Amino acid sequence: MTSKAKxxxxxxxxxxxxxxxxxxxxxxxxxxxxxAQAEGLSxxxxxxxIRIIAAEERSVFHYERRMYVRDYIIDFMEDLGLTAxxxxxxxxxxxxxxxxxxxxxxxxxxxFFYLGRRDVVMYGSNVLFRQQxxxxxxxxxMAHIDSRGVxxxxxxxxxxxxxxxxxxxxxxxxxxxLAEHFAGMDLENTIYYFFTDLEEIGLLGARHAVETMDxxxxxxILNLEARGIRGPVYMFETQAGDLETARFFRDAVxxxxxxxxxxxVYRNMPNxxxxxxxxxxxxxxxxxxxxxSLLYYHTEYDSYENISLTTMQHYINQIGALVERFVTxxxxxxxxxxxxxxxxxxxxxxxxxxxxxxxLLAIAIxxxxxxxxxxxxxxxxxxxxxKVRKAILWMLVLIGAMLVSVAIGWGISxxxxxxxxxxxxxxxxxxxxxxxMWPSVGVLLALFGLLHKALRRxxxxxxxxxxxxALLAIVGVVSAFVMVEATFLTAVPLxxxxxxxLLSKIPAVRQRCALRGLLAAIPTLxxxxxxxxxxxxxxxxxTISGLAVILVLSILMTLSLPALWRGEGSGDSV
Numbered sequence: 001m002t003s004k005a006k007x008x009x010x011x012x013x014x015x016x017x018x019x020x021x022x023x024x025x026x027x028x029x030x031x032x033x034x035x036a037q038a039e040g041l042s043x044x045x046x047x048x049x050i051r052i053i054a055a056e057e058r059s060v061f062h063y064e065r066r067m068y069v070r071d072y073i074i075d076f077m078e079d080l081g082l083t084a085x086x087x088x089x090x091x092x093x094x095x096x097x098x099x100x101x102x103x104x105x106x107x108x109x110x111x112f113f114y115l116g117r118r119d120v121v122m123y124g125s126n127v128l129f130r131q132q133x134x135x136x137x138x139x140x141x142m143a144h145i146d147s148r149g150v151x152x153x154x155x156x157x158x159x160x161x162x163x164x165x166x167x168x169x170x171x172x173x174x175x176x177x178l179a180e181h182f183a184g185m186d187l188e189n190t191i192y193y194f195f196t197d198l199e200e201i202g203l204l205g206a207r208h209a210v211e212t213m214d215x216x217x218x219x220x221i222l223n224l225e226a227r228g229i230r231g232p233v234y235m236f237e238t239q240a241g242d243l244e245t246a247r248f249f250r251d252a253v254x255x256x257x258x259x260x261x262x263x264x265v266y267r268n269m270p271n272x273x274x275x276x277x278x279x280x281x282x283x284x285x286x287x288x289x290x291x292x293s294l295l296y297y298h299t300e301y302d303s304y305e306n307i308s309l310t311t312m313q314h315y316i317n318q319i320g321a322l323v324e325r326f327v328t329x330x331x332x333x334x335x336x337x338x339x340x341x342x343x344x345x346x347x348x349x350x351x352x353x354x355x356x357x358x359x360l361l362a363i364a365i366x367x368x369x370x371x372x373x374x375x376x377x378x379x380x381x382x383x384x385x386x387k388v389r390k391a392i393l394w395m396l397v398l399i400g401a402m403l404v405s406v407a408i409g410w411g412i413s414x415x416x417x418x419x420x421x422x423x424x425x426x427x428x429x430x431x432x433x434x435x436x437m438w439p440s441v442g443v444l445l446a447l448f449g450l451l452h453k454a455l456r457r458x459x460x461x462x463x464x465x466x467x468x469x470a471l472l473a474i475v476g477v478v479s480a481f482v483m484v485e486a487t488f489l490t491a492v493p494l495x496x497x498x499x500x501x502l503l504s505k506i507p508a509v510r511q512r513c514a515l516r517g518l519l520a521a522i523p524t525l526x527x528x529x530x531x532x533x534x535x536x537x538x539x540x541x542x543t544i545s546g547l548a549v550i551l552v553l554s555i556l557m558t559l560s561l562p563a564l565w566r567g568e569g570s571g572d573s574v
Contacts, residue, residue: 024532033309046173057161099202124197133187135333140192143171144199171224206274221285223275231292246344260485284338394467409548464563496523
């Protein structure tokens, strides 16, 4: 390849990656807030509620403050013509210990939480409002009144008092804004507004409600949470067998952000929200939360001064769209409308595109891709364009690269700083996590590209591409039967690579350097635009302790890309 051709290829690569990064970042964009006097759902009106809700801390030890917020909610909702159903309850130390043990696996004598060592009695108050539709079948919005501090040792002396502007002030404000929006409307289906209490010490309000109240006519639950205060709002969990729920989300929301892998992972983690007791009872539901700015989470910085209007607008837009669709469509009058044995595989692409398909289709795609790769592999072998031994050896090299990425991620997450361990085993760097994660991913992928260059004399481009495709196909089939929600991570790059490989055989394409470059650019653009929000989101969700997972996912999704670029314009065309 001439020096000019090399410069052109480098230019193509840089432009393609840059465009992919921009598109990926666009996926995480939040909408401009709507003013308080404008029509439609408004983040500014939500902020007016949060100014009152988060004026002071209201942790589990601040009963009077929690009741002040509860009464503010009751007054507002009753002014709209809704009637409050108040359910006061108490929880002893033993109740709290049992709840935390059930939800998080925390023993009753755990040193950190001091459970079982003090005679603590907590007082809580749940409040339910119903806006009746022609059908009794209801969509239920849920958020908790109480806030929390970092300590939470069931001892006021150690409780860092959070105003809870986002956790769960955002959720409360969404519900109040929607109640005002739908007030007086003639609805096909019913809306429940359920405000829980004592969520922060074992989901006590939600657990009590599940045991004592009848929610048999609730067809869908939207739980409104926050694990950060800024950035986009994620739909991060659904019930198992969630195909119909995911379809409801996709069809209703214009700017959706969700990944089926996140939902599958969260369901298997020792975390919980108020939705957890309901999911355990078989209800259909979705969990929502912003994740960015973990520094503010459960601290005094979760305050009105730090709220994000664009995040709040994204929140109210998504939840408002879901409620609007539910209460106006007779299809959802069937309380079992979301029942299905099928799991959804879904992921967000730029421009608000949420791709969704069933687990059966995901399994079929994985198997078909494996068969196609096998046929292509056999065809190239028969034509003696690749050596099977070398292709397999290249697969082993790629496996080694992923193992190295795991080791690098694990090491960085533990030696780059003095870690703060919480009960989940997460290591939180808070404000500087991204400054470690992005360079780590960038440097690792650059080294991965250099690995291809260093070994180009040992393997031709076809062996590298087919070896990478074979490994992706095998991982895809394994994941289809282990965690089907993750199959898109391999299916997308594999399908694109296979398509470009087949198109490269067309004579008109082979004769045009620009078209060969396009065949390398398209999968790179799509994969990068998908990878960027996944890396960003999983860093927020898993914290820096998940760096090993993030690095190996980055390598896995880009396995075939460097070899595609090697074939383009090199005289070793794939």
